[in-house]
Amino acid sequence: MGQLIYFCAGADAINLPTSPIDGLLINVLDHGSTPAKIKAARKMIRKANSRHKMEDSGGYPLLKAEEKGKVITFDPSLPLKNTGKALNISPQQVMEANAIHQPDIVIGLDWPIRKLETDIQKQLEFYKKLEFNVPWAFESFAWKNALIPSVQYFQPLQCYNLDHLDIYLNKIRGVLFDGVSMPVRNIKAAELALFLVSFYQRGITRVHLLGTSSFPVIVICVYAAWNLLDWVSLDSTTWRYAADKESFISPFDLSRTDLRAYVQVPATKLNPCPCPFCRGRSFQSIQAIAPRKDKLQFLREHNWLAIANLANELYANGYTIPNLEKELRFRCRNQRQVESLIQILSVVDALKDSDISLLQTVLASNPSGRQRTRLAGRQTSTKKCPRQPTGQTT
Numbered sequence: 001m002g003q004l005i006y007f008c009a010g011a012d013a014i015n016l017p018t019s020p021i022d023g024l025l026i027n028v029l030d031h032g033s034t035p036a037k038i039k040a041a042r043k044m045i046r047k048a049n050s051r052h053k054m055e056d057s058g059g060y061p062l063l064k065a066e067e068k069g070k071v072i073t074f075d076p077s078l079p080l081k082n083t084g085k086a087l088n089i090s091p092q093q094v095m096e097a098n099a100i101h102q103p104d105i106v107i108g109l110d111w112p113i114r115k116l117e118t119d120i121q122k123q124l125e126f127y128k129k130l131e132f133n134v135p136w137a138f139e140s141f142a143w144k145n146a147l148i149p150s151v152q153y154f155q156p157l158q159c160y161n162l163d164h165l166d167i168y169l170n171k172i173r174g175v176l177f178d179g180v181s182m183p184v185r186n187i188k189a190a191e192l193a194l195f196l197v198s199f200y201q202r203g204i205t206r207v208h209l210l211g212t213s214s215f216p217v218i219v220i221c222v223y224a225a226w227n228l229l230d231w232v233s234l235d236s237t238t239w240r241y242a243a244d245k246e247s248f249i250s251p252f253d254l255s256r257t258d259l260r261a262y263v264q265v266p267a268t269k270l271n272p273c274p275c276p277f278c279r280g281r282s283f284q285s286i287q288a289i290a291p292r293k294d295k296l297q298f299l300r301e302h303n304w305l306a307i308a309n310l311a312n313e314l315y316a317n318g319y320t321i322p323n324l325e326k327e328l329r330f331r332c333r334n335q336r337q338v339e340s341l342i343q344i345l346s347v348v349d350a351l352k353d354s355d356i357s358l359l360q361t362v363l364a365s366n367p368s369g370r371q372r373t374r375l376a377g378r379q380t381s382t383k384k385c386p387r388q389p390t391g392q393t394t
């Protein structure tokens with residue numbers, strides 16, 4: 001049995017939720033690149049008083065800079081920066097910035113792979129980024145050890161499939177990571193489950209999923225925390241961005257209700273949220289909150305609790321698959337989604353100690369029988385794989 005921690009990302013000292021925050025995620029470029037940003041981050045960290053602090057490296061802004069065509073440099077002799085036209089970052093600067101805030105967990109510098117369509121495009125992208133991601137893993141780890149040796153080091157993984165994972169982990173042998181972090185952009189639930197089982201079989205016990213709090217991902221994480229890993233964490237800015245769009249997130253299944261002033265919400269649609277902010281309030285009364293900044297603050301507070309409580313409650317009640325299913329069926333309007341998730345988890349549970357290629361084949365055939373899930377990657381098994389040792393330190 002492991003932990004499941006939902007991290008708050010995208011916060012600042014003003015919009016930070018006032019409810020308890022288990023984990024706070026900050027990042028090097030937004031919170032450690034200038035004296036003003038460092039000062040503001042210190043204020044937020046004090047206010048949040050979270051149990052866990054994690055600092056991300058800046059891979060995501062690097063991906064965005066690439067997409068926008070900014071001038072990108074990796075020169076530690078130039079200032080760490082991310083402006084409208086240019087970005088400069090290096091593993092040394094990432095760890096120097098991490099040393100300022102002394103989080104519990106830091107993430108090495110990586111260059112994320114982009115969302116691409118064809119297998120050839122993906123292969124080219126993986127190998128292009130590998131040229132940066134392999135040396136940066138060694139440099140990030142070395143600078144982490146030199147500057148903040150007691151802090152946990154999570155190795156970011158940029159892989160489209162399990163073959164890429166094999167290649168990357170082989171190339172960074174010697175980097176003694178405490179856990180791994182992985183973006184789940186564009187990964188379906190079955191693919192995520194496959195990656196998590198692969199981590200379990202490799203002896204990787206701590207995993208952070210970057211930038212997500214979707215309902216299927218949380219469900220898969222609940223299973224993984226109870227059955228596969230010692231630590232599963234995830235972060236998202238959804239609570240804030242949904243509020244900015246005046247969206248109300250359901251505390252039961254994270255579905256959204258549009259509460260912009262001109263939207264007609266039927267009077268028969270009741271707000272069942274028991275959170276201290278909503279209690280007794282109708283959707284119409286939330287819609288009418290003025291001025292707008294108060295409405296957004298209300299929605300940020302509610303949305304944060306909706307996601308955090310959902311993760312905590314699913315974890316508390318989902319200690320077996322039947323218990324999890326019971327909880328999901330009670331909460332979720334989309335019963336077909338529940339059925340699909342439970343079928344994926346049932347297959348994972350039956351095959352998690354078998355050769356991973358068997359699980360891959362079965363998941364690719366889609367046990368739910370509704371939509372075909374394509375899982376790129378190896379076609380044949382090359383080894384028996386239950387819980388092979390890795391280079392991780394714990």
Ligand SMILES: [Zn+2]
Nearest residue numbers: 273275278302
């Ligand atoms: Zn509420």
